[in-house]
Amino acid sequence: MSTDREAVVWSRIGAIPARMGRVYITDKDCRFTYDDQYLETGLPGLGVVYAPEHFGKTTITMARNERFDLLPPLQALIPPRHAENFQRNLALKYLASRGIKGLTGFDADWEILKVSGHGGIGHLDLFEDDDKARAWYNNVPPQELYSIPDELGFSLKEFITWFEDDIDVLIQTIGPTPSVGGAIPKLLLAIPASGWDGRIGLPTRQKSPGVTDVVLKFEQTTRYPGIIELEALAMDLHREAGFDVPRYWPCQFRDMPALAIERFDRTANNLPLMTESLFSIIASGAPLTDHFSYRYDFLARAIDTPNIEIVTDRQAGKAHVFQRLVMSLLTGNGDLHLDNLSIMQTDKVRRFTPVYDPAPMRAYAQHDMLSVMPFGDYGDIPPGGNTPVGLVEAIGRLAKNCGLDKPQRDNTLHRLLEVTRSFTERVNTLATVPDANKERLVGRVRSIRDQLSG
Ligand SMILES: Nc1ncnc2c1ncn2[C@@H]1O[C@H](COP(=O)(O)OP(=O)(O)OP(=O)(O)O)[C@@H](O)[C@H]1O
Numbered sequence: 050m051s052t053d054r055e056a057v058v059w060s061r062i063g064a065i066p067a068r069m070g071r072v073y074i075t076d077k078d079c080r081f082t083y084d085d086q087y088l089e090t091g092l093p094g095l096g097v098v099y100a101p102e103h104f105g106k107t108t109i110t111m112a113r114n115e116r117f118d119l120l121p122p123l124q125a126l127i128p129p130r131h132a133e134n135f136q137r138n139l140a141l142k143y144l145a146s147r148g149i150k151g152l153t154g155f156d157a158d159w160e161i162l163k164v165s166g167h168g169g170i171g172h173l174d175l176f177e178d179d180d181k182a183r184a185w186y187n188n189v190p191p192q193e194l195y196s197i198p199d200e201l202g203f204s205l206k207e208f209i210t211w212f213e214d215d216i217d218v219l220i221q222t223i224g225p226t227p228s229v230g231g232a233i234p235k236l237l238l239a240i241p242a243s244g245w246d247g248r249i250g251l252p253t254r255q256k257s258p259g260v261t262d263v264v265l266k267f268e269q270t271t272r273y274p275g276i277i278e279l280e281a282l283a284m285d286l287h288r289e290a291g292f293d294v295p296r297y298w299p300c301q302f303r304d305m306p307a308l309a310i311e312r313f314d315r316t317a318n319n320l321p322l323m324t325e326s327l328f329s330i331i332a333s334g335a336p337l338t339d340h341f342s343y344r345y346d347f348l349a350r351a352i353d354t355p356n357i358e359i360v361t362d363r364q365a366g367k368a369h370v371f372q373r374l375v376m377s378l379l380t381g382n383g384d385l386h387l388d389n390l391s392i393m394q395t396d397k398v399r400r401f402t403p404v405y406d407p408a409p410m411r412a413y414a415q416h417d418m419l420s421v422m423p424f425g426d427y428g429d430i431p432p433g434g435n436t437p438v439g440l441v442e443a444i445g446r447l448a449k450n451c452g453l454d455k456p457q458r459d460n461t462l463h464r465l466l467e468v469t470r471s472f473t474e475r476v477n478t479l480a481t482v483p484d485a486n487k488e489r490l491v492g493r494v495r496s497i498r499d500q501l502s503g
């Protein structure tokens with residue numbers, strides 16, 4: 050037995066909150082229809098594939114499947130179903146505190162979505178109904194900043210080590226926080242626009258001069274010792290390589306190391322910008338089971354799809370994919386999956402967002418892999434051949450698929466090798482990364498450098 054469900058999607062992307070459309074979920078399908086009035090605004094819709102210019106008044110229908118109960122841009126509002134997921138547990142605890150308990154599967158997802166599907170990353174706000182939406186937009190608490198209270202730090206720390214007894218204190222102090230995807234515990238918060246000074250507030254919901262929004266990522270020191278310092282170093286290197294990188298502040302949240310990263314999905318006036326991950330975009334057009342079940346070469350092809358504008362400057366977009374993969378190889382990060390690459394839109398222009406989540410994950414045995422997605426047929430035996438495609442050849446093939454000629458490819462490789470020359474040395478100066486992790490990371494990166502400079 051199942052009951053059809055419905056919800057509404059709103060957005061404040063046009064400064065004044067407006068309903069974008071309505072969602073229906075049956076036992077078989079997820080359906081979405083844009084409001085006529087919203088279509089008239091010309092503002093971005095659900096996402097790149099499900100854009101108003103492609104669908105207009107026609108209902109968008111997707112058959113529910115194992116991975117997606119909802120259209121991918123809406124599914125992205127639900128924290129993944131892992132027992133250890135911080136955001137998910139936070140939302141479930143909040144629901145339990147209101148007497149909603151024992152839900153599993155999509156029943157749980159749906160309740161989570163109704164309480165935390167608005168005010169998160171990006172421009173889409175999902176609500177149970179229009180009254181709930183209006184109440185949320187019309188009752189914005191004053192934008193105040195508080196010093197981090199001692200008790201909160203303690204209970205949050207307990208939560209992060211998965212002892213959840215004191216979660217009530219966290220919920221009382223910061224409320225049910227909007228959800229953020231990903232594996233690492235994090236919170237969306239506001240901090241002074243001048244930078245981290247130990248004061249925090251709830252994420253902005255209206256123009257708030259002097260305040261900026263951040264993602265605060267916590268270090269799980271047992272599992273990933275030193276990851277904050279490593280992620281900060283990787284951000285620095287990407288900035289030195291010419292990528293757009295958000296401002297960030299390594300900090301202590303009580304006695305926990307954390308990284309506050311300024312959000313790029315908000316304007317200077319605290320309005321949302323349209324953002325969508327490549328996972329959501331690709332999954333909107335092709336059957337994907339995981340955020341890594343794809344190939345970088347296919348990304349280049351997707352960017353070239355004639356009727357779908359993933360990025361406005363297609364050649365720059367393909368070059369970006371190539372450069373990001375090379376940077377990942379050179380900084381020991383094998384984790385550049387489809388959820389770690391996103392598109393944003395300002396005015397009518399779509400481009401890759403600034404860099405996020407570039408942590409050199411190869412420092413950790415459980416993530417020590419060259420690349421989470423295949424590229425350039427690396428390791429495959431080509432038809433008619435008998436030796437597997439090597440690293441240099443695979444990079445050459447990817448460069449070609451990304452539309453780069455040999456001089457462009459060699460220039461990029463040479464430049465990025467140069468920019469990352471100091472990486473291993475800088476890793477060795479980090480205070481919180483254990484020696485064994487440094488050795489692993491430095492060893493992997495040296496080997497890549499040797500192969501690429503050969
Ligand atoms: N500075 C930012 N501005 C806006 N959105 C961001 C920013 N940083 C991260 N995000 C969003 O939050 C999500 C989670 O962040 P991030 O990828 O850094 O965390 P993670 O938990 O380490 O992810 P993973 O599961 O890949 O390890 C991202 O996929 C992205 O959508």
Ligand SMILES: [Mg+2]
Pocket residue numbers: 231232388389406
């Ligand atoms: Mg991530």
